[in-house]
Amino acid sequence: MDPAGPFGFPPATGANFTQTIHQKVPPALKPSVQPLPTPFVVAITGASGGPGRAAAEVFAQAGATGLVLTARSIAGLEETKRICERASSSTKTKNQNPLKATLVVGSVGNEADAQKLATAVRDEHDGRLNMLINNAGVVSTDESAWGPFDKIRPDQFEVPMQTNYVGRFLTMQALLPALMASPGKGTVVNVTSICSHLTSPGHGAPGYNISALASNRLTEMAAEVYAVDGGTGPVFYSVHPGAVATHMPVGASKELFEAMCTDEADLCGAVCLWLGRNRPGWLNGRYISATWDMAELQARKDEIVGAIS
Template sequence: MAAPPWTGLTFTSKLNSAPPASLAPSSQKLPAPFVVAITGASRNIGAATAKAFAQAGATGLILTATSKSAALLETKKEVEAAATSPDLKVTVLAADIAEPSSAKLIADTISSSYGRLDLLINNAAIVSTHESAFNKFDAINIDQIQKTMEVNFIGKFATIKTLLPLLLKTEGGAKTIVNVTSAMSHFASMGAIGYNISELATNRLTEAVAEAYGAEGVLAHAVHPGIVATMPPPIGMAPQARAWAVDDVGLCGAFLVWLVKERREWLSGRYLSANWDVEELEGKKDAIVNGDQLKMRMVV
């Protein structure tokens, strides 16, 4: 079944399920120095994205997860092995994004150990913690709404609020925020409703940041990372739903390196998909800007 046009999944006619050769992170080049903070980096999309930025020449990576687990330490090891800059410094932190105070720990570490921040990738998110998340309203545990908003929206908000001063004071920095979102943000009743709504809020949060801080040079993007078979699978997700998860875990990282290696003001405040062909996307620049496309709007 084809996705409806309003999901944006087919905004470009050519779609990528894995990074094309032209977007291989090792063939792209970030400016130096370039310091990136990535939340939810112990595994899956976050870990692969950290590796992509190491391959593209990042000089600093701050990687967080809810605990300093073996998976997070393994990510650190893999990222250091993938580095193309001899100056790369990698720090891992236990920082539970559901606790707003964790953002201060991240900010303090960046200030003391790096002295700059170019890019925040707000990747940490949860789909569910109980199988009821995928039920109809009357059978959803209320904490499946509360917890997703706590992590996916309030956690992202708190992290942005706390790290913004670092982005703003970094002279010559990218001053960019990427909120990893989901195409599920466009669906009202399919999937886990708490997750969908929290990601819809993330899209609007991204637009709000761009509007509030664009004059100070801040860029903000909401990026769907593709449909990836993350591990472990979301609690309560039907096994057949995994058949949709055909995209490469490294797709998002490669797309993000392309997105931020130069300032793309024309895409700030907008929803993007890592599946989109970037050449075709660039060809739509005038239509996107003139039509103020790729934002959340009511159809009237």
């Protein structure tokens, strides 16, 4: 395989950090072999489609008893709920708790909407929350987002930063009390992008890339802040979902988008499920790609931990 990784990504991006690169869920990460403890409640932002919807279905298949799903589209959320209820009913036995899915319409970049999630957890799920997947994000809303700095509209920095960075902070701030009050103290995944490591022209929209990098650092800082609990507090991970064909960003190259986006939407959800079940402390605060092979990643634990110790 090209040592520069797909599409010329340099090694520092981690594009090929493991020898095995996955584009779909490998057998070891299938929901059927990753059953969740009961009860288990997970909140997912951006759940009206794409990786967010796919993650919700993965957790339903794995036996989650509660889903708190948020997005700006009620129609999309209702479809996600139907998909998850079907997935749950097909995998649960008569003695298992039925799935309860709560829908919250709102924007993650809005403080009041973030608080709606906390209210839903408190009122609909008895205050229990085991995991938060901060998936909602935006790349661009104008073609200028992909241009040189002197051509980019200022809002093409402001909009992605508000959603992809400030929005993740607001959601974490609203839900951390419930996470820390629940058994296991909770797991947070901030869905990021390989673009957070890219600076070359043609490799992403600058405003988006920088917002993803800010999200990574938010994850790192949260891990440091809550590490004072001696490893008994919540854990935090940044996860690149792979290149998934969802809505093509405004101004992006259609040809490049279609050529690159070949990873399946549920791959990220399966890796999030693995993180939520195992909560590996040595990965706390770190960037992970859903395309990596998790067994190979674990085999490199000593190398990874030792590199910065």
